[in-house]
Amino acid sequence: MRLVIILFFLALIGFTLVATVAEMPLYGHPENPTNNEVPERFIEKGTEETGVMNIIGGILVDYRAFDTLGEATVLFVAIAAALSALKAHSH
Secondary structure (H helix, E strand, O other), X not given: OHHHHHXXXXXXXXXXXXXXXXXXOOOOOOOOHHHHHHHHXXXXXXXXXXXXXXXXXXXXXXXXXXXXXXXXXXXXXXXXXXXXXXXXXXX
């Protein structure tokens, strides 16, 4: 019975992932909002909204701050786990 429940949830997760990917816009397609609306907004209003002259710095620090913080947190946790595992095996 436990195996049936596990397989059911794996199938449900797999179906959800496939359905989500099927609904995504094609990579590089001109109608993809990522390729037209987002860069236009950054270029046209980036300096005004962030107050910095360097658009790239403004994007990373202001628009994508939470994303950048999340990436840094994941890297820190991964490094800490690897060092912890290496230290545990050295004794």
